[in-house]
Structure formats: C-alpha cells, structure tokens
Amino acid sequence: MSGAGATPSGGKLGPIVGPGLRVLFVGINPSLRSAQVGHHFARPGNRFWPAIHAAGFTPRLLKPEEDGLLPSFGVGVTNIASRPTRAADELRREELLAGAMELEHTVADSRPRLVAMLGLVAYRVAFGRTKAAVGLQEDTIGGRPVWVLPNPSGLNAHYKPADFARLYGEARAYADGL
Known part of the structure; x- marks a missing residue:
C-alpha cells in the first residue's frame, strides 16, 4: 500500500504509506511547488524534513524527492486536502471537512501507531x-x-527549529511507546 506522490504535471499528490508505520504525518494540503514536482513538503523554506530528522524519525536529513523512502523509516505522509495552494488559508472549510472523512479511511487502512496532524487551525x-x-x-x-x-510551513513564523525538534520529538517518543 505504498505509493509515491503525484506526477510532476501537477496531479494529485497521494499518500505515502506502508506496513508498520510508527506515524502518519498529515499535512494540510500540497504547496504549489509540491504539486509541480510531485513530492511532499517541497517548497523551499518548509521545515518538515529538518524537523523529522532533528526529532529522530529519520537517520539523516531527507530531501523532498526522497519522500518515497519514508515508509522504510516507519513514517508515512498524506494531506487533509488535495488541492494545491500558495497558502493553506486559501482552502475552503468544505475541502477540509471532506478531507477529514477521506483521512479516516486512509488511517483505518494503513493503521499507523500515531496520526500526527501538522497544523492546529x-x-x-x-x-x-x-x-x-x-x-x-x-x-x-x-x-x-x-x-x-x-x-x-515556512509561512508559520511562530515556531523556531528547536521548537519543531522538541515538539516533533515528543510525538516520536509517544509513538515509540505505543
């Protein structure tokens, strides 16, 4: 049940999952850059890759084009909404509600130890x-x-790299204990 993202032509950027996931990271939606290149968290300035490495999810800093390797580290990735935007606040409420229902199925099928939602709002x-x-x-x-x-997202200026490392590390420790 593993899959890479979308094609570089901008198609839907699908889930990357596999058996035995410790955590399934759920982004809000793909950036325009991610949709363009077909890889999750590909926008320059996005702090996902440094955060998961600093938190101990991956043994080295991965590049967005290596997102297909995530399941080999017990990590999966998907999004709530599939429509690419410049900023997440461009999404309609209905898109998030529909994505939540689809996410229920993705999680039920992939059975990660923990679902990590990336975005409080x-x-x-x-x-x-x-x-x-x-x-x-x-x-x-x-x-x-x-x-x-x-x-x-690099657009979220409320958190510094050390904050991401600590907070993502807390989620990793919890998932490892499940």
Whole structure:
C-alpha cells in the first residue's frame, strides 16, 4: 500500500504509506511547488524534513524527492486536502471537512501507531475540535491516536527549529511507546 506522490504535471499528490508505520504525518494540503514536482513538503523554506530528522524519525536529513523512502523509516505522509495552494488559508472549510472523512479511511487502512496532524487551525476546522491544542488529543482518527503538531510551513513564523525538534520529538517518543 505504498505509493509515491503525484506526477510532476501537477496531479494529485497521494499518500505515502506502508506496513508498520510508527506515524502518519498529515499535512494540510500540497504547496504549489509540491504539486509541480510531485513530492511532499517541497517548497523551499518548509521545515518538515529538518524537523523529522532533528526529532529522530529519520537517520539523516531527507530531501523532498526522497519522500518515497519514508515508509522504510516507519513514517508515512498524506494531506487533509488535495488541492494545491500558495497558502493553506486559501482552502475552503468544505475541502477540509471532506478531507477529514477521506483521512479516516486512509488511517483505518494503513493503521499507523500515531496520526500526527501538522497544523492546529486546520485540525480544528476539519474535525470540529475548536478547543484543540498542540499535543495528544482525546479523539482518534480511524481508530488511531492523534497528536497535533505545528505546521512546518515556512509561512508559520511562530515556531523556531528547536521548537519543531522538541515538539516533533515528543510525538516520536509517544509513538515509540505505543
């Protein structure tokens, strides 16, 4: 059940999953750059790859074009919404709600130990959890525990690299304990 992203022609950037995932990272939606090149978190300035490396999910810093290697490290990646945009706030509420329903199926099929949502505001909207905060959630997705993490987009200036390393590392430690 593994797959690479989309074609460089800008088609849908699909989930990358495999058996035995420790964590499934769920981005909000692909950037225009990611859709263009067919790889997750490909926009320059996105801090996903440094964050997962610093948190111990990968033994080395991967490049976006190596996203297909993620399942070999027990990591998967997908998005709530499939429509590429310049910024996530361009998505409509309906897109996030529809993506949440599709995500339930993806998670139920891939059965990761932990679902890591990358973006608090999108999680609140998509799942109707208006009081959610960063960290472990009371609710599940597809029957799996959920941990909300800060969005690694370079447009999110609220967090520094050390914050990402620490917060993503907390999620890794939790997943490793499951």
